[in-house]
Amino acid sequence: MTDTSLSLRPDFVLAHADWVRNLAGKLVQDPHLAEDLAQSTCMTAMLRPPQSRGNLRNWLFTILRNSQRQDARRESKRRQIESGAARPEALPSAEELVTRAQEHGRVVEGVLSLAEPYRSTVLLRYFEDLPPRRIAERQKVSVNTVNTRL
Numbered sequence: 001m002t003d004t005s006l007s008l009r010p011d012f013v014l015a016h017a018d019w020v021r022n023l024a025g026k027l028v029q030d031p032h033l034a035e036d037l038a039q040s041t042c043m044t045a046m047l048r049p050p051q052s053r054g055n056l057r058n059w060l061f062t063i064l065r066n067s068q069r070q071d072a073r074r075e076s077k078r079r080q081i082e083s084g085a086a087r088p089e090a091l092p093s094a095e096e097l098v099t100r101a102q103e104h105g106r107v108v109e110g111v112l113s114l115a116e117p118y119r120s121t122v123l124l125r126y127f128e129d130l131p132p133r134r135i136a137e138r139q140k141v142s143v144n145t146v147n148t149r150l
Contacts, residue, residue: 013042020060027068040067121149 017038024038025031041064050059092100111122117139124135125146132146139146 013045016045016057016060017042019057020064023061023064024068027064033071037064037067037071040071118149121146125150 020041021035021038024034024041028034028037041060044063044067045060050056111119111126113119114122121135121139124130124138125132130138132143132150136143136146
């Protein structure tokens with residue numbers, strides 16, 4: 001059996017898998033990305049054995065570092081593409097703003113035209129943002145009465 005055939009065996013790569021995983025964890029802070037990087041490194045090591053017997057950990061480190069660089073380039077390119085394709089958030093036109101302001105004015109006019117105690121109940125609830133329980137306490141009525149007025 002030659003040295004190259006030894007490197008093709010899964011048990012050779014598995015013997016170094018923990019070392020690769022630890023190193024990947026030091027290179028990238030995200031544990032999920034580190035695990036992906038370690039798996040990619042091990043897969044590459046099994047598919048492309050080293051040319052010589054040399055320092056096998058250096059060889060694995062080179063694969064790991066190259067995988068990390070490729071991942072970083074892919075991620076950068078993905079962000080550029082997504083950024084270029086993203087549409088800016090649409091802002092309302094002046095006409096839409098005027099329409100909305102007019103609608104608010106009609107709502108306010110409608111509330112102000114209500115008879116008491118409905119007007120004050122609606123104002124306390126929706127303009128002062130008081131919960132029905134607090135309105136009931138303030139108006140000295142039951143919560144059911146407040147809900148009916150609303």
